[in-house]
Amino acid sequence: MNPDREPSRLPLRAGAMLLLAVAIVFIGLGWHSAATSGDDPEQDLKAAQSQVSTTSTATSAASSSPSVSADTPELCVFNAGSVSGLAGDVTDALKAKGFQTAEPGNLTTSSVTENTVFYDDGQKSAADKVAEALGGDASVDPRPSSFTQCSDGIPVIVVTQ
Template structure:
């Protein structure tokens, strides 16, 4: 009788877990991974010789704000790709990181007071479709730099 009661409890827990759990366990894993900054070991695993040599031959303008690249898209390694491109254009970059945001749907540079010209220059340097918008008050990442949120390849 005791074993039957234990079996009923476990069946109930299993049913509850199946009914209330995520329908896509991979989504939970991806969400957990996206909260962590890109690790240097994965950066070293996929170097691009062309962009690496380009970034070493371009000098960084010390008057420009640092660019913080955030991957808000579903393409793995997109933040690192853009960070290399931005460095190759003469901008200083922070370590790329992932960003969870459903409200940002296009590549965007955010700027704070006094940074609009630099943000517009970065968008122009990148070419393609990059929006330039004032920093939302709730966005507190990269407080002194220019956040570049990337969603798609150009």
């Protein structure tokens, strides 16, 4: 080996190690970014605000929905989302459309992730009318046997506006 060439390998090795370390850091950052891509609170807030404006136009368009019959059971509106006062707002909107409503309440659950109208036997058509009055963005599902609140009425679970 030539002694003149030996010192030139050291900077080459150091440069290669530095590039390897930088590559590992960027791979780690990319992995972290991909794993947490849906957890941006600012983005969630902006999405919620855009849904508010969309819902307000959908609510005004839904005001021409068919009239509510007298045999429609009382509605119980529960807020299962993170928007404060959502159940009260939805209750007021449903009252304005002719529905009879109970006092709004809160529901702590992770099993309901979208706006949902639950119904018992014989309440399907009334539940469909409620979902239509909500702008059509609510699912209509049979009431789970474990859901005991609002036993004589139709529960309306709201998560988003």
